[in-house]
Amino acid sequence: MTPDRTAALLDFMALADRLKHVERRGRTRGPDGTDRNENSAEHCWNVALVAVLLHGEVEDKPDLGHVLAMIAAHDLVEIEAGDTFAYDEAHLLTQAARERAAADVVFGVLPPDLGQRLRALWEEFEEGTTKEARFAMACDRAQGMMQGVIGTGHWRHAGIREEQTRGRMNPAREVAPAFEALIGLLYERARAGGMFAA
Template identity: 40%
Template sequence: MTTAENTPLIDVSPLPEGLPARLVEQLTFLAEVDKLKTVLRQSPLAAAARRENDAEHSWHLALMVTLLAEYADEPVDVGHTVELVVVHDLVEIYAGDTPLYDDEGRTSQEERERAAADALFGLLPADQGELLRAWWDEFEARVTPEARFAKAMDRLQPLLLNWMAQGGTWRTPGVTADTVRARKSCIGEASSALGSLARTLVDEGERRGWVERGHDNTDPVVG
């Protein structure tokens, strides 16, 4: 993280003096996370010829959770799952986005994102900072049904966008249909129905030439 990245946006227009300290910390955080709108992902939009940003991605995930929770293999608390998906990418404000097929970037991803979580959630009042950090940790650990379904949505959303783009990031050099199947396997960990959907989209994308052919297209999309 650079000095500029660590400088809170609120410093550009400091809040008026005399506000309650807790409110100042909350507003500082809320202003800071506006940076999420500037973090570009690799996924193409379905509706325009540009890449999506992290804020758009997070909104889309929240809506997907709301509409697709009925397909979860285990009952999930929809409200809490939405909390997980709107928090999980906030760390990319400081850590940057690590594309799914960037194997080199993924080697340092955990270290970068944990440092970013410490810095970003530390802007909040302690109780709220600890709460959001706990949600972020829960998403990463995937030990709850909500976290597993949240992760599934995080992998399904770009799959849908790549399908709409007739390839999108599937055309990344070195990526094959087998690569996509492997990276999307966590979808099936949370939902057998959506795991099957993911497999169908990848198989058909491979058939249409939108992704380089893999060596094996028989393994199910499961964990």
């Protein structure tokens, strides 16, 4: 590796470290009972764990290495664009444009070959047309739902009713029976815990 390439990789890793400071709406509760918002880096790690756990549970197995690479890249644009809450209709209207502009900045820090590779992974996730992208999306959606259930049920506080979540969760449920089972159980627990707005 040349000194310039090494420096570019280090600069990108320093930039990527900022993902730890992008706050999400999902809450996480510590063993002492205190809670706080999760960050996007924690979210990505948790999505990767969901992928590892559910990969063996699906019949039409995607390439797990490719899925994990996509998960590692899928939220890097949030370093510049910030996280968009799934039920914030106003911000959802501008999300695609904000994230495309952020992708230019974030992936532009890398040497061109790596920048193109990571951007392609991000675009594949966003387009959702490959088996790997659909599996990664389902893991992402399942993690968001799980965080609401094991965290503090942020939907009730945000005024989100159960029926509002269906449009987001149903595509993930359709990827494989394992996702239907997991997400179905999460809905049961959310209802039992009164976690949705009335």
